[in-house]
Amino acid sequence: MMSEQRKKAKAYWKENVKYLSVLLVIWFFVSYGAGILFKDALNEIRLGGFKLGFWFAQQGSIYVFVILIFVYVRLMNKLDKKYGYDKDETDLKK
Amino acid sequence: MSVQIWTYVLVGITFALYIGIAIWSRAASTKEFYVAGGGVSPLANGMATAADWMSAASFISMAGIIAFDGYDGAVYLMGWTGGYVLLALLLAPYLRKFGKFTVPDFIGDRYYSKTARSVAVFCALLVSFTYVAGQMRGVGIVFSRFLEVDINTGVLIGMIIVLFYAVLGGMKGITYTQVAQYCVLIFAFMVPAIFISIQMTGNPIPQLGFGDTVADGSGTYLLDKLDGLSTELGFSEYTDGSKSMLDVFTITLALMVGTAGLPHVIVRFFTVKRVRDARKSAGYALLLIAILYTTAPAVAVFAKTNLIESVHNKQYKEVPLWFKNWEDTELLGWVDKNEDGKIQYTKGHAVIGNKNKPIFDGDQRGEYGERIITNVNASTKNELFVDRDIMVLANPEIANLPNWVIALVAAGGLAAALSTAAGLLLVISSSVSHDLIKKMIKPDISEKGELVAARISAVAAVCVAGYFGINPPGFVAAVVALAFGLAAASFFPAIVLGIFYKRMNKEGAIAGMIIGILCMLLYMIKYKLGWFDNVLPSSDEWWFGISPEGFGAVAMFINFIVSLIVCQFTSKPPKEVQEIVENIRIPSNVGKSMNH
Numbered sequence: 294m295m296s297e298q299r300k301k302a303k304a305y306w307k308e309n310v311k312y313l314s315v316l317l318v319i320w321f322f323v324s325y326g327a328g329i330l331f332k333d334a335l336n337e338i339r340l341g342g343f344k345l346g347f348w349f350a351q352q353g354s355i356y357v358f359v360i361l362i363f364v365y366v367r368l369m370n371k372l373d374k375k376y377g378y379d380k381d382e383t384d385l386k387k
Numbered sequence: 388m389s390v391q392i393w394t395y396v397l398v399g400i401t402f403a404l405y406i407g408i409a410i411w412s413r414a415a416s417t418k419e420f421y422v423a424g425g426g427v428s429p430l431a432n433g434m435a436t437a438a439d440w441m442s443a444a445s446f447i448s449m450a451g452i453i454a455f456d457g458y459d460g461a462v463y464l465m466g467w468t469g470g471y472v473l474l475a476l477l478l479a480p481y482l483r484k485f486g487k488f489t490v491p492d493f494i495g496d497r498y499y500s501k502t503a504r505s506v507a508v509f510c511a512l513l514v515s516f517t518y519v520a521g522q523m524r525g526v527g528i529v530f531s532r533f534l535e536v537d538i539n540t541g542v543l544i545g546m547i548i549v550l551f552y553a554v555l556g557g558m559k560g561i562t563y564t565q566v567a568q569y570c571v572l573i574f575a576f577m578v579p580a581i582f583i584s585i586q587m588t589g590n591p592i593p594q595l596g597f598g599d600t601v602a603d604g605s606g607t608y609l610l611d612k613l614d615g616l617s618t619e620l621g622f623s624e625y626t627d628g629s630k631s632m633l634d635v636f637t638i639t640l641a642l643m644v645g646t647a648g649l650p651h652v653i654v655r656f657f658t659v660k661r662v663r664d665a666r667k668s669a670g671y672a673l674l675l676i677a678i679l680y681t682t683a684p685a686v687a688v689f690a691k692t693n694l695i696e697s698v699h700n701k702q703y704k705e706v707p708l709w710f711k712n713w714e715d716t717e718l719l720g721w722v723d724k725n726e727d728g729k730i731q732y733t734k735g736h737a738v739i740g741n742k743n744k745p746i747f748d749g750d751q752r753g754e755y756g757e758r759i760i761t762n763v764n765a766s767t768k769n770e771l772f773v774d775r776d777i778m779v780l781a782n783p784e785i786a787n788l789p790n791w792v793i794a795l796v797a798a799g800g801l802a803a804a805l806s807t808a809a810g811l812l813l814v815i816s817s818s819v820s821h822d823l824i825k826k827m828i829k830p831d832i833s834e835k836g837e838l839v840a841a842r843i844s845a846v847a848a849v850c851v852a853g854y855f856g857i858n859p860p861g862f863v864a865a866v867v868a869l870a871f872g873l874a875a876a877s878f879f880p881a882i883v884l885g886i887f888y889k890r891m892n893k894e895g896a897i898a899g900m901i902i903g904i905l906c907m908l909l910y911m912i913k914y915k916l917g918w919f920d921n922v923l924p925s926s927d928e929w930w931f932g933i934s935p936e937g938f939g940a941v942a943m944f945i946n947f948i949v950s951l952i953v954c955q956f957t958s959k960p961p962k963e964v965q966e967i968v969e970n971i972r973i974p975s976n977v978g979k980s981m982n983h
Contacts, residue, residue, distance in 0.1 A: 317472075320469065328465055344610075369663065
């Protein structure tokens with residue numbers, strides 16, 4: 294019985310780590326990539342009055358950060374449900 | 388009504404509100420005192436976290452720093468927001484599942500060692516005290532500028548208010564006051580920004596406005612205009628920075644990781660009910676913080692353009708009244724180097740020595756009625772001294788906004804400073820009463836006794852913070868920015884490895900934390916405080932050109948590497964600890980792990 298639970302926990306953890314690795318790669322690219330390392334190249338492109346590299350550094354990266362967290366929240370809520378981890382004992386009592 | 392009366396009215400109303408909330412939400416148990424009973428809703432916790440996070444520095448100084456640094460200001464914008472992604476993905480859910488009261492609790496249990504706990508307590512106190520002294524000073528400065536009391540009286544008033552709701556309400560009181568403080572500070576920040584955005588570009592959304600065209604019908608983009616003005620005056624282009632890419636990279640990283648490692652931020656995620664609430668409330672927190680952080684760069688552009696246009700090459704006699712008002716507070720200064728009666732604003736420091744701040748000759752007035760400055764820097768042509776804080780504080784006056792808007796900025800600045808100070812004081816008092824007294828000195832203390840101890844240590848912490856606010860040691864200002872480096876170098880690797888690497892043991896974690904924080908302290912003492920040499924070493928001597936602010940990122944890597952190496956050569960953690968790790972990775976049954 295224990296090993297069944299263990300297996301489930303392991304599979305859940307693996308999927309979680311996969312999600313957060315993908316999201317952290319995006320996190321790195323918008324801030325350190327677009328906002329810092331490739332800033333000069335992106336500054337050649339314009340978005341209205343903004344040079345794109347500058348925009349990523351002072352605006353865009355922050356918007357993406359917010360989106361990343363909410364995407365993670367959604368993915369994890371689904372994952373919790375899939376593995377039956379979405380119910381607490383405290384919830385069941387009610 | 389005058390600005391003065393408006394300020395008294397608005398500050399009075401907000402203070403009454405905070406005290407009212409404190410009385411309504413008194414803490415009756417240690418669980419309520421430390422983590423607000425663990426039942427705060429994700430949105431309320433998000434608001435409280437945002438207020439806790441945004442200090443006087445975010446509210447008053449950040450837009451000003453960006454205005455003068457241009458692109459380089461992005462290190463603060465990205466650094467102080469990107470850390471929440473790390474928090475939400477790597478720390479908050481698991482620490483919530485672990486379900487204790489403090490960060491040293493986690494370090495102590497996960498690394499099954501009193502030594503690890505003591506190191507963590509030491510780091511938590513070091514980080515929080517350096518940070519809180521700056522906040523109390525901020526409260527004093529806001530009071531003195533807007534209510535014309537002296538800074539020390541301002542600090543005392545701030546102490547009494549914080550004392551009242553932190554001691555009475557603990558985390559519960561602080562959480563609900565912070566919700567109110569968030570509303571006050573965001574309103575106070577947005578109203579002037581929206582007004583000015585409409586004035587300058589006709590666009591009511593500041594985030595879009597600063598990328599829009601100037602409202603004079605010429606069709607030029609505001610940013611292009613500012614780039615042009617900046618190069619004309621001898622500065623580098625606004626949208627292009629002057630820091631090296633490596634320095635920008637490391638500072639951003641140190642601030643992000645430091646944010647995720649700050650105890651007063653982490654502890655907020657102990658207050659929600661379930662693991663999924665912890666993730667969600669990190670999302671809300673960042674969303675609410677992002678409203679201010681995406682507006683600040685817009686305010687910076689508006690203010691900088693406004694400033695240059697309203698003073699450069701203008702006759703001193705004809706400058707608007709606000710210029711003279713702020714000259715009286717010593718945040719502005721003008722010296723007529725070429726004796727043409729006009730203000731010239733160019734590259735370089737207008738004054739020399741005294742940390743590049745002007746020394747005024749009492750109330751002596753010069754030929755045009757300007758205040759006389761004694762430490763003139765003759766080697767540059769720049770005639771204007773501008774304190775960076777003025778960009779937010781004077782912005783509404785520069786833009787001719789109504790008096791109530793100006794008063795609102797004062798109330799907002801106070802809300803920002805008080806909320807952060809209260810959050811930090813709670814971390815200090817729980818470190819003392821819970822981590823030191825309950826867990827190490829007197830484990831058999833009763834719940835009632837612990838609650839009394841928590842309240843007494845909160846009082847003591849407020850007094851110490853107030854003392855540093857009134858007598859700021861010279862190094863405090865320098866060190867506040869480095870609190871992030873210290874947090875990045877100590878907590879972040881220990882917590883992340885504790886969750887993601889089951890094999891991590893106490894020897895590795897302790898060695899990593901100690902060596903990490905020592906590296907950071909030594910680099911900081913050598914290159915920021917200059918205590919090892921008679922003079923502060925110049926920036927040419929920095930390792931690879933990395934500034935002390937950015938060194939936290941390097942120290943963090945050192946911590947990771949030391950931890951991993953030491954851990955390979957020492958014994959595995961015991962079975963129970965490995966089970967703790969497996970348990971915190973699973974989000975269900977939070978209630979169960981709370982029974983301790």
